[in-house]
Amino acid sequence: MSAVLSLSGATKRFGGLVAVNQLEFEVAEHEVLGLIGPNGSGKSTTLNLISGALPLTAGTISLRGSRISGLPPQDIARRGVARTFQLVKLLPSMSVLENVMAGAVFGHRRRWGEEAEAQAMAMLEKVGLARRAHAPVGELTYIDTKRVELARTLAGEPKVLLLDEWLAGLNPTELEQGIALIAALRDEGRTIILVEHVMDAIRSLCDRCVVMSSGSKIAEGTTADVLQDKAVIEAYLGADEDA
Amino acid sequence: MKGMDTKSLGLAGLVLLVAAGLPLVSDAYLLSIGVTIAMYTCLATSWALFSGPTHYISLATAAFFGIGTYTTGIGIEHLPYWMLLPIAGVLGAVVAALVGVATLRLSGVYFVIFTLGLAELIRQIITWGQNVSGAKGIYVLTSITEEHIYWQLLGLAALVFLGGFLIWRSRLGFAVRILGDDEDVARHAGIHTARVKVLLFMIPGAVAAITGAMLAPRYVYVEPSIAFTPMLSFQVVIMALLGGTGRLWGPVVGVIPFTLLWEAISGTFPNQTTLLLGLSFLVIVYLLPRGFVGLIEGGRARMRAGGAMA
Ligand SMILES: Nc1ncnc2c1ncn2[C@@H]1O[C@H](COP(=O)(O)OP(=O)(O)OP(=O)(O)O)[C@@H](O)[C@H]1O
Ligand SMILES: [Mg+2]
Numbered sequence: 001m002s003a004v005l006s007l008s009g010a011t012k013r014f015g016g017l018v019a020v021n022q023l024e025f026e027v028a029e030h031e032v033l034g035l036i037g038p039n040g041s042g043k044s045t046t047l048n049l050i051s052g053a054l055p056l057t058a059g060t061i062s063l064r065g066s067r068i069s070g071l072p073p074q075d076i077a078r079r080g081v082a083r084t085f086q087l088v089k090l091l092p093s094m095s096v097l098e099n100v101m102a103g104a105v106f107g108h109r110r111r112w113g114e115e116a117e118a119q120a121m122a123m124l125e126k127v128g129l130a131r132r133a134h135a136p137v138g139e140l141t142y143i144d145t146k147r148v149e150l151a152r153t154l155a156g157e158p159k160v161l162l163l164d165e166w167l168a169g170l171n172p173t174e175l176e177q178g179i180a181l182i183a184a185l186r187d188e189g190r191t192i193i194l195v196e197h198v199m200d201a202i203r204s205l206c207d208r209c210v211v212m213s214s215g216s217k218i219a220e221g222t223t224a225d226v227l228q229d230k231a232v233i234e235a236y237l238g239a240d241e242d243a
Numbered sequence: 244m245k246g247m248d249t250k251s252l253g254l255a256g257l258v259l260l261v262a263a264g265l266p267l268v269s270d271a272y273l274l275s276i277g278v279t280i281a282m283y284t285c286l287a288t289s290w291a292l293f294s295g296p297t298h299y300i301s302l303a304t305a306a307f308f309g310i311g312t313y314t315t316g317i318g319i320e321h322l323p324y325w326m327l328l329p330i331a332g333v334l335g336a337v338v339a340a341l342v343g344v345a346t347l348r349l350s351g352v353y354f355v356i357f358t359l360g361l362a363e364l365i366r367q368i369i370t371w372g373q374n375v376s377g378a379k380g381i382y383v384l385t386s387i388t389e390e391h392i393y394w395q396l397l398g399l400a401a402l403v404f405l406g407g408f409l410i411w412r413s414r415l416g417f418a419v420r421i422l423g424d425d426e427d428v429a430r431h432a433g434i435h436t437a438r439v440k441v442l443l444f445m446i447p448g449a450v451a452a453i454t455g456a457m458l459a460p461r462y463v464y465v466e467p468s469i470a471f472t473p474m475l476s477f478q479v480v481i482m483a484l485l486g487g488t489g490r491l492w493g494p495v496v497g498v499i500p501f502t503l504l505w506e507a508i509s510g511t512f513p514n515q516t517t518l519l520l521g522l523s524f525l526v527i528v529y530l531l532p533r534g535f536v537g538l539i540e541g542g543r544a545r546m547r548a549g550g551a552m553a
Contacts, residue, residue: 051431077433091424102421105414106433112414156433 002064004029004191005050005081005160009059010069012045012215019045021215022059027160030189032182034196034206034223038236041212043195044086047162050193051083052076063159080108080159084149084166086195090137097133100124100151107156123151127181143174150181161185161192167201179204203227211235255404255492263397266390274389278461280502281396282454286475287483287494288403289450292410293443294480295488296423299351302476303342303358306365307335307448309470311455313369316381316465324385328395331456332449339448343441359473366471373467380466387460395457403450407491410446419443477520478505485527487534496535 003026012020020042027033035043048054050061052073061069068076091099100120104111111119124130127147137148146166153161167178179201185192186205196202202209202223209226211219213235219226226232265277286304294301311331318327346357373379410416418439422429429436459465486497509516531537
């Protein structure tokens, strides 16, 4: 089992705040890795470092052994890292289909014309949104906007998928659909880093978890082990008491 | 910005063909207005190709235009006229690329100021060069008539439309629409946003320079204050916004009424033109944020909705 993505000594400082501190972990091929931790622990910042949205202060990140840290986001995307955003980002002037085509045309595996459209349609099919393909994105419900974003990241056939709280804000029925959708992606053998707060989702979807607290990794292991870890429970409880 | 379908492209061709007949039926005054309209059509349409989707307001039109005017002014002594037009285009595109590389990573505000400064900078350099050499202006003496200029400009306008049409169906066009909507999404989708912006900015650079090169014979005597007048940059912005940058045909819809109105106003109040220009800018931004295109399409949508209800 070789690592698809590996972080070594990854560090991000915002002025005096160390948002990500000497983070080390690897993601194996076909693995769904949960990246969890209380609010403000540095999960989104870690995804920003991997996707190139933010430059690292120190450390390196590699994709299949070749270094991607230091590259701009467009190059990292082309090499096969695709992401969703914690606050959904769609292209407001375009239709659902065009939103997804953005990923098919410019992503890791690039297509154009009818081929790109067919690929985008196939991704919409996969996330259950094919019938809204020609709707403007302004008309979508919240979960459907999330579906569009997921389809866009899938459309370029990335090697690694970064999902930042893709299940947050869904009602119980939608959550069930959402978990089933990601489970389907896992069963296809995709490599995914899942940032998530929803415990049911973490339990049912993640092979392993990395737990962060105040920027540092405090635990790593199989999901069941990690969720019983004392330090992890304390970190979550501590965060709850603060809240 | 949305592109056109093939049908509207055919319609545009037909309109241009009809417009080409103007010199056959009109007097000199009407023809001179025709030249002005054709000139601003080239400038405003190519301006909107870049500034419409990217929302970067370029005030560099006068800089490119002046580069073109001087290309003809200086080159006409040494080279055949027809060679000067592509040379002007290349020069304009190269300067646009340099400006783009230097500024398009910055936010929009810096870009606006830099492009405004660019025209002034080049003007000062030429003025300085003239002081050193002792020459004041340049005489551009050719046998090119107003009709010729008019037809050349129409030909250029046709190329701009065709180019805009083709770009809008290309990957470059799709990339620029995406980055106009959300630059973060564009970058994370794999689009080299800086490269796309620079490439696209070269189009108004080249077109404005060629337009300037075509108009030089009309001025006969070229000096920096004519070739690099900042008024030109502002007028192009106002016309394009008045028409609307959401469609390829939008800017023309602003160019025609604005030119006619301007003709009347500047005849009546020759000393208040700058003030009136500023006022018209404010009026457009407040009352017509999407230009005539927005009005027309809004009206159409309402009619459709009304029709559906009836
Ligand atoms: N661009 C930024 N500038 C300054 N500080 C930042 C920036 N981005 C994040 N931070 C800070 O870094 C810390 C980690 O934030 P981050 O968004 O990574 O947390 P998170 O684990 O994703 O939290 P949540 O679960 O609430 O999404 C926080 O204290 C946050 O305020
Ligand atoms: Mg977060």
